[in-house]
Amino acid sequence: MLDELREAVYNANMALVKSGLAPLTWGNASGIDRASGLFVIKPSGVDYAALRPKHLVVVDLDGNVVEGDLRPSSDTPTHVALYRAWPEVGGVVHTHSTYGTAFAQAGASILCYGTTHADFCPGAIPCVRALTREEVEGEYEVNTGLSIVEHYRVNGLKPLEHPGAVLMHHGPFAWGKDAASAAVNGEILENVAKMAVLTRAIDQTAKECPAYICEKHYSRKHGANAYYGQS
Amino acid sequence: MLDELREAVYNANMALVKSGLAPLTWGNASGIDRASGLFVIKPSGVDYAALRPKHLVVVDLDGNVVEGDLRPSSDTPTHVALYRAWPEVGGVVHTHSTYGTAFAQAGASILCYGTTHADFCPGAIPCVRALTREEVEGEYEVNTGLSIVEHYRVNGLKPLEHPGAVLMHHGPFAWGKDAASAAVNGEILENVAKMAVLTRAIDQTAKECPAYICEKHYSRKHGANAYYGQS
Amino acid sequence: MLDELREAVYNANMALVKSGLAPLTWGNASGIDRASGLFVIKPSGVDYAALRPKHLVVVDLDGNVVEGDLRPSSDTPTHVALYRAWPEVGGVVHTHSTYGTAFAQAGASILCYGTTHADFCPGAIPCVRALTREEVEGEYEVNTGLSIVEHYRVNGLKPLEHPGAVLMHHGPFAWGKDAASAAVNGEILENVAKMAVLTRAIDQTAKECPAYICEKHYSRKHGANAYYGQS
Amino acid sequence: MLDELREAVYNANMALVKSGLAPLTWGNASGIDRASGLFVIKPSGVDYAALRPKHLVVVDLDGNVVEGDLRPSSDTPTHVALYRAWPEVGGVVHTHSTYGTAFAQAGASILCYGTTHADFCPGAIPCVRALTREEVEGEYEVNTGLSIVEHYRVNGLKPLEHPGAVLMHHGPFAWGKDAASAAVNGEILENVAKMAVLTRAIDQTAKECPAYICEKHYSRKHGANAYYGQS
Numbered sequence: 001m002l003d004e005l006r007e008a009v010y011n012a013n014m015a016l017v018k019s020g021l022a023p024l025t026w027g028n029a030s031g032i033d034r035a036s037g038l039f040v041i042k043p044s045g046v047d048y049a050a051l052r053p054k055h056l057v058v059v060d061l062d063g064n065v066v067e068g069d070l071r072p073s074s075d076t077p078t079h080v081a082l083y084r085a086w087p088e089v090g091g092v093v094h095t096h097s098t099y100g101t102a103f104a105q106a107g108a109s110i111l112c113y114g115t116t117h118a119d120f121c122p123g124a125i126p127c128v129r130a131l132t133r134e135e136v137e138g139e140y141e142v143n144t145g146l147s148i149v150e151h152y153r154v155n156g157l158k159p160l161e162h163p164g165a166v167l168m169h170h171g172p173f174a175w176g177k178d179a180a181s182a183a184v185n186g187e188i189l190e191n192v193a194k195m196a197v198l199t200r201a202i203d204q205t206a207k208e209c210p211a212y213i214c215e216k217h218y219s220r221k222h223g224a225n226a227y228y229g230q231s
Numbered sequence: 232m233l234d235e236l237r238e239a240v241y242n243a244n245m246a247l248v249k250s251g252l253a254p255l256t257w258g259n260a261s262g263i264d265r266a267s268g269l270f271v272i273k274p275s276g277v278d279y280a281a282l283r284p285k286h287l288v289v290v291d292l293d294g295n296v297v298e299g300d301l302r303p304s305s306d307t308p309t310h311v312a313l314y315r316a317w318p319e320v321g322g323v324v325h326t327h328s329t330y331g332t333a334f335a336q337a338g339a340s341i342l343c344y345g346t347t348h349a350d351f352c353p354g355a356i357p358c359v360r361a362l363t364r365e366e367v368e369g370e371y372e373v374n375t376g377l378s379i380v381e382h383y384r385v386n387g388l389k390p391l392e393h394p395g396a397v398l399m400h401h402g403p404f405a406w407g408k409d410a411a412s413a414a415v416n417g418e419i420l421e422n423v424a425k426m427a428v429l430t431r432a433i434d435q436t437a438k439e440c441p442a443y444i445c446e447k448h449y450s451r452k453h454g455a456n457a458y459y460g461q462s
Numbered sequence: 463m464l465d466e467l468r469e470a471v472y473n474a475n476m477a478l479v480k481s482g483l484a485p486l487t488w489g490n491a492s493g494i495d496r497a498s499g500l501f502v503i504k505p506s507g508v509d510y511a512a513l514r515p516k517h518l519v520v521v522d523l524d525g526n527v528v529e530g531d532l533r534p535s536s537d538t539p540t541h542v543a544l545y546r547a548w549p550e551v552g553g554v555v556h557t558h559s560t561y562g563t564a565f566a567q568a569g570a571s572i573l574c575y576g577t578t579h580a581d582f583c584p585g586a587i588p589c590v591r592a593l594t595r596e597e598v599e600g601e602y603e604v605n606t607g608l609s610i611v612e613h614y615r616v617n618g619l620k621p622l623e624h625p626g627a628v629l630m631h632h633g634p635f636a637w638g639k640d641a642a643s644a645a646v647n648g649e650i651l652e653n654v655a656k657m658a659v660l661t662r663a664i665d666q667t668a669k670e671c672p673a674y675i676c677e678k679h680y681s682r683k684h685g686a687n688a689y690y691g692q693s
Numbered sequence: 694m695l696d697e698l699r700e701a702v703y704n705a706n707m708a709l710v711k712s713g714l715a716p717l718t719w720g721n722a723s724g725i726d727r728a729s730g731l732f733v734i735k736p737s738g739v740d741y742a743a744l745r746p747k748h749l750v751v752v753d754l755d756g757n758v759v760e761g762d763l764r765p766s767s768d769t770p771t772h773v774a775l776y777r778a779w780p781e782v783g784g785v786v787h788t789h790s791t792y793g794t795a796f797a798q799a800g801a802s803i804l805c806y807g808t809t810h811a812d813f814c815p816g817a818i819p820c821v822r823a824l825t826r827e828e829v830e831g832e833y834e835v836n837t838g839l840s841i842v843e844h845y846r847v848n849g850l851k852p853l854e855h856p857g858a859v860l861m862h863h864g865p866f867a868w869g870k871d872a873a874s875a876a877v878n879g880e881i882l883e884n885v886a887k888m889a890v891l892t893r894a895i896d897q898t899a900k901e902c903p904a905y906i907c908e909k910h911y912s913r914k915h916g917a918n919a920y921y922g923q924s
Contacts, residue, residue: 024418071458096347098429102426102429102430114632115631115633116488116633133443170444200432203568203569206568213593230532254880254884255877275923276922277922302923329891337899338896367905367906368905400806400808428891428895431895575798575862576794576797576798577862649717661799663795663894665799665800665801668800674826678833689737692737
């Protein structure tokens with residue numbers, strides 16, 4: 001079932017490892033088939049070295065396992081919440097990548113200091129508020145996803161324009177049109193976060209990149225008249 | 232004698248190298264067979280590239296070499312002290328990993344800033360006080376272990392709940408149910424330490440993660456009703 | 463056409479990857495054949511893993527594609543501007559290397575703190591001013607190159623004596639007598655930038671290296687009576 | 694001539710590369726045969742990838758090339774000065790390793806914050822004063838060596854007890870009983886320097902390790918009654 005997607009999600013999970021985003025087993029990637037409403041996700045706590053495409057778990061949008069012998073990632077309900085809220089999203093990753101997690105732990109958004117960041121998204125990578133005691137004691141993983149969705153709704157952010165965020169006291173989540181691009185977005189988020197830490201180390205009062213530069217870079221890569229890459 | 236354990240301890244030592252925790256020959260791992268009261272440990276100052284399972288040394292809980300041609304790690308009495316005090320512990324590692332050692336050198340506990348840390352232990356990774364002149368001039372390596380044991384006793388910490396600490400002016404010690412998990416715990420400690428340095432670089436006044444979040448993460452992974460990983 | 467140059471530029475692009483200067487596809491290298499007035503450059507947004515010499519694009523100094531099926535780097539007009547202004551330059555690279563970009567984002571020149579830097583250039587690696595709104599809304603990539611050229615003209619800097627700069631809110635540009643040396647210069651810039659960040663971390667008030675030391679080092683390597691390397 | 698030494702010095706040079714101490718071609722290692730008064734050193738500015746044992750240059754203690762087609766390292770007179778002053782030294786390395794160079798550039802000694810450092814030397818790794826204009830305009834490379842020798846003489850430091858130093862505005866020099874141990878000492882210096890930067894990042898007011906701990910660690914490894922390693 002969903003063999004092609006299974007392969008793609010496997011590759012996205014391994015990309016997290018290869019790019020160093022998922023030390024130990026800290027991370028998971030998923031990808032969805034919108035036609036069937038089913039998504040494929042990494043099993044919980046399985047060593048990446050032992051992970052094979054066949055170990056991945058197929059889950060529906062109610063969070064029920066449809067295929068697979070292993071328990072899916074404990075963060076599965078978070079993926080469900082994002083997929084349900086954002087039909088344009090085809091892949092989700094969650095990592096504990098070092099620099100992105102540091103911003104999450106500091107409760108700080110990653111400000112847009114330059115064009116490397118603006119090529120990713122037009123503005124700060126948001127830090128979503130910490131979950132309340134009630135949210136943690138309730139359906140924790142569902143609420144994790146809902147808190148991100150809420151932040152985007154309240155602040156008028158579009159998921160594919162800002163394809164990554166950090167959750168306070170937790171870590172990065174990223175997404176994209178499919179699992180592969182979600183993994184790439186997680187990697188970009190980490191690189192941009194590292195540059196931001198260093199920018200502040202050089203100058204604690206560093207100013208954000210002017211909006212007219214950010215917009216130019218974002219639009220030349222992602223806008224209607226984009227001319228970056230091969231069309 | 233203890234061939235299986237010897238292989239496991241060899242693998243744990245090599246895991247320290249592979250994960251970059253033991254630059255040069257700075258590190259050692261051991262594992263104990265509780266039935267016989269014997270443990271296996273790395274020989275002192277041997278290059279990891281030349282290390283083979285047969286070089287490992289078998290030692291009893293009085294610190295006597297039972298098998299092996301090489302001198303055991305000079306830190307062997309520290310391992311003895313931890314094994315004697317903590318019957319639930321099956322493996323111990325000592326490293327000079329970069330970020331963990333930096334916390335030791337700064338005399339600072341590694342505060343729990345987020346869920347990556349809380350997945351490891353429910354609260355700060357403790358910094359144990361520096362040894363006194365008398366302790367250093369006496370049985371130094373024994374006293375190293377005793378100072379850690381004392382800290383855990385006085386502060387009511389359980390070894391397997393807080394499976395790692397840093398010793399002031401020295402470096403990290405980690406342990407677990409066996410040698411393999413001790414090595415993993417040493418690696419987690421280092422990753423968490425790096426994230427904590429960066430968290431403070433972003434915000435010197437970063438707050439610790441609320442207890443209700445820490446407890447949720449620790450218990451979902453390690454508690455009676457844990458649902459992380461494959462059961 | 464230009465097969466040898468094509469191979470050299472391919473190698474320079476791959477050198478950016480190998481030295482870690484171009485995470486993801488963030489970077490490009492070019493090299494020029496002054497006899498024909500044609501240069502070879504990386505295609506836009508192509509994954510380095512898939513890049514082959516045949517994919518490179520031949521462009522003239524008006525920015526017109528002369529050979530190649532792919533669209534050249536979106537930064538091509540910046541390369542044109544540098545090649546037109548500086549006939550002594552034979553190769554250009556642009557990267558988003560982490561430390562160099564951090565200086566660009568902080569809007570700070572990389573001060574010459576020691577001989578490692580002085581072996582590269584005799585003084586600070588300049589931070590060129592950010593582009594104005596008019597420059598960004600006009601021919602952005604051309605103006606990027608012109609702002610660098612302007613900085614060198616106004617400050618009396620010679621391109622081959624200061625073979626690299628960072629552009630505020632953007633990132634590093636480096637060049638040299640050919641594509642290979644441009645890539646090496648980009649790598650040196652990144653190393654020197656990292657050392658400068660760390661120097662300031664150790665002492666925020668660190669002083670620049672005295673001019674008499676900088677000049678000695680620069681001239682022993684690059685001066686008329688250079689005695690570094692094999693002649 | 695000196696084939697065995699040539700091989701050992703080659704290996705020491707390659708060890709600098711393997712441990713990341715010598716980015717680009719920034720570094721050199723030498724080893725001396727005290728019987729003949731000849732030493733072997735890396736040729737100047739040769740790419741490590743192309744370096745073979747036969748390329749190494751044999752030099753006498755007046756700095757004259759005795760064997761070899763290539764020009765020796767431009768730092769050769771510095772090696773001469775150290776070998777002449779310190780008969781107990783059998784190998785010397787000079788690197789521009791990142792963290793050690795940062796301390797040199799900041800003009801700061803690397804304080805002994807813990808036992809990792811004390812296992813290397815019993816006290817701070819000294820920062821030698823910058824050379825004066827007269828020293829730089831005179832026999833620069835000779836004076837580089839003499840400034841280090843002077844520092845050790847004035848401060849009563851023994852070269853093999855403190856087998857490494859940083860020279861202000863320049864970088865690290867390390868040495869040992871032979872070329873291999875000189876390279877290891879260069880690597881330890883770099884690791885210790887990194888830990889010291891991080892220690893200060895965690896606590897700007899971090900205290901040095903008490904002398905009674907430093908002395909214990911240094912003597913258990915290097916003292917008359919050392920019990921670290923295999924005897």
